[in-house]
Amino acid sequence: MRNTRTLTRRAVLAAASVTAALVLAACGGDGGGAGHAGGHRSASSSTSADATAGAHNAQDVSFAQGMIPHHLQALDMAELAADRASSAEVKDLASRIEKAQAPEIRTLGGWLTSWGEDVPTSSGSTAGSMPGMDHSAGSGMPGMPGMMDGSDMDALEKASGTKFDTLFLTMMIDHHEGAVAMATTERSKGAYGPATSLADDIVTAQTAEIARMDKLVGGS
Template sequence: MAELAAERASSAQVKELAAKIKGAQDPEITMMSGWLTGWGNPVPDAGVSAAMPGMDHSAGSGHPMPGMMADDEMAKLRSASGADFDKAFLTMMVTHHQGAVTMAADELAKGAYPPARTLAGSISTAQTAEIAEMEKLLSAG
């Protein structure tokens, strides 16, 4: 979602926030992918939903990943631009971050791998702050 903002967002604040989100999430994804590879587990394809309709990761599709967008939601975001994109992006990213905070809380409560617990704490703190920032932007717009 964050990659779309550079071309489609009208607000400089949304573009900056999206770049910040992408900058934070890319290393997190790399770290978690490395753990999975090291443990001999497959790494989920982040592009599956976009490349293969019907394979979305939304919780509504029965997938256990809260905060993931459904194919139709992503299609709507990809087709939006300007202020419409800004509102859709912020709304969807709040949901996405809320899902990440939920998963981080679960890891903090039940996780056994110390580096994953540390990462979960960092994700929870950062994304909770970003949710507040996005909600502020939504209420101002």
């Protein structure tokens, strides 16, 4: 199972690299003509795109570098549900989490690459030293609200049936609440339009999923 999750993470991150490369290639050429005139058109186009999206700041970088490992851990947790969960609703929720967060990882990685910043490659990346990250919330990782530590993940991997369902839901509620906190900070302090827009989407989607999981945990 760990090998399967590793391959999944590599596939997601590889796709992020390809996306970023395509973005950079598009910004680097104008599709016609050569010489200085073509170069000036390309620069003008790139400048216009930057102006539309807005320049990024340290908070945008922190958000992207923090949310990637956060999402990667959510994928690790969701993948376990396929053969461990007993509830069809838990399996459906896990599937929805995978389908939503894998594309977001690719998007975040593409931004970081285009900005010349490091792209985290696993859910074990340390976020405590990242600029602009909120260090106030307690978690398994410094500065990463809602992250599970190694013992939490081991317990989830060893569980099955209804025990897995309950553990998965309680852990994922905490995990989602952490993501919402990170996204809320991005919405108020970020400068890059697409990043603050993604943060808004994360707050909306994961708040709704928290409410759904609360009902499942309560048995209603």
